[in-house]
Amino acid sequence: MDNTRIPPSDTIVEVRQLWTAFGSGAKQVVIHKDLDLTIRRGEVLTLVGGSGTGKTVLLRQILGLESPFRGQVTVLGEPAAQLSRQGAASRVGMLFQHGALFSAFTVLENIAFPLRELKVFPPDLINEVALVKLQMVGLGPEHAHKMPSDLSGGMIKRVALARALSMDPPLLLLDEPTAGLDPNGSDEFCALLRSLHEELGLTVVMVTHDLDTLFALSTRVAVLAEKQVIVSGPPHEVTQFKHPFIEHFFLGERGRRATTALPADAPAAVPAPLPPPSPTAPPPVVRKDP
């Protein structure tokens, strides 16, 4: 299966010939150079790369928070820059690294915020929908009236996830979803993300340094290095790719621990079920042609 056989409607995010540069003149630093990336419906794509390779910048460009220097980023068939208009919450959900909950609102008000801003739905309905979302992320209704400052780190991530999903966007972006959580909390959060991905048929793009999270969730890994996506494919295939960064990242001490701990039927090897409308086979390793 190659790119040409995939129907265009199955492409959720398309990054074409992207250039990202900071500064100008002699001090200009190019982060991405002719970067291409296609994200298909139902995937859980993890972006990995050394620090300074522009993973988070790429995420922000997909969100339309930053505009590319050259090239284009298309999300759900529209340029990413158009995303920040009204109704963006129904297209893309973002889980920020530190939650980014509104500190002046209660948990329930945080989750209900995008719905409430439409100023159309009656408050009772909004509260019911928000409560469903709250329980969907595994929190009981007794937490509904707490303030974000009263929540633990794991609970903040869950509430932030519920808020990101409050308008049921098809695309979910995660920035370091398990950073700052203890191993137990991070495993539980991974399980939650996986079950939501299966139930809701989400497309997920994730930036993480945590190899356990990466292997637990990803159906595809894209490695950013040398200002491009050097390789992308299922995790176990990417680890075989010959590149200094990959060898260091996956096959170092920590990497070996994470890969050996992997059971034979881990989701890394068997991609999570995709939503019925577009069953796609696991994507192949795509070697980026220079």
Add this chain to the structure above:
Amino acid sequence: MTVSTPRIDHENTAQGPCLVARGRWSAAQLGAPAVWRAFTRQLQATPAQAGMAWDLRQIDYLDHMGAQLLWNHWGRQWPAQLDTTDDQRSMLERVARFTIAPPQVKPLAAWQRFEGLGKGVLGMLDQLRAMVSLVGQLLLDLLRMLRSPREAPWRDVSGHLYQMGAAALPITALVGFLIGVVLAYLTSLQLRQFGAESFIVNILGIALVRELGPMLAAILVAGRSGSAITAQIGVMRVTEELDAMRVMGISHGFRLVMPRAIALAIAMPLITVWTTLAGLAGGMLAADLALDITPSFFMQAMPGAVKVANLTLAVSKSVVFGVLIALVGCHYGLRVEPNTQSLGRGTTASVVAAITVVILVDAVFAIVFRSVGV
């Protein structure tokens, strides 16, 4: 009506009447006011009795909002006959499982309100106690500094002196000058009626040197530096820098409070003199324009009109104001809790409290020294 508009059609099938839902039943689609109005009207007209048959398979897209609407419309029970796709079924089942009455926030009982009053009073007492201990700590720190001046954080003092003193000069000069102009114009109108034009020197002199100069400077500095002090120390609390300092055995009082108090104690009288001078310059200009009182007469008459004791009083008052503003700022900064909301609240409270304290203390000064310099 476009294809994607959510709607319900009544259809007669072989099994009898059936309600067929069509369109995109999503929050984004229903969020358009016109769509929502039409949709609710149609939903109300649709019979809700449990015996109806529903067919949802024609729906293009169903999200939690749509499922919630259906579930609520069905009276939170499954209709007699329901045709759905698997996805829709699991979505509806999830909504059905999780739909509960929202937990109520209990309204305050009468005794809780009474208790709240008590808590408020105790809170104020606590603030007062903390403020007194802050003053005591400052005195102890000053003693420690006098014993070993080499240990004192002089670099901090000089930095704060620049930030709170030198950087405040333009704004205080502008405000002082304008107040001087306004005051001179207003009094000149009254004085001309009595032919007592030359008394403008006495009025401006006493008012600006004794009261308005110190007050204006103190209020401006309270707004400018008091809030900055609270915000600086509050951010250090939020980012745990205060705890880090304590772990290293460095006292907050000696390292944070004292330099600020010293800096404002030095800067405040200087700013007061500067503001007063700017005010007098403004008054002089306005007097020249409105009453033909020349600047040279103004300057000659000034020493006779305002005794030097007034200046001494103003300067010593300013030292007290400066220390108070620094202490109030530090007090609220150190009480900030490690969250951003508390930081904002603390900063606002600090400015209000600093200005109130300055005005209260000024009134005390006015009463105690009523026979001095007049």
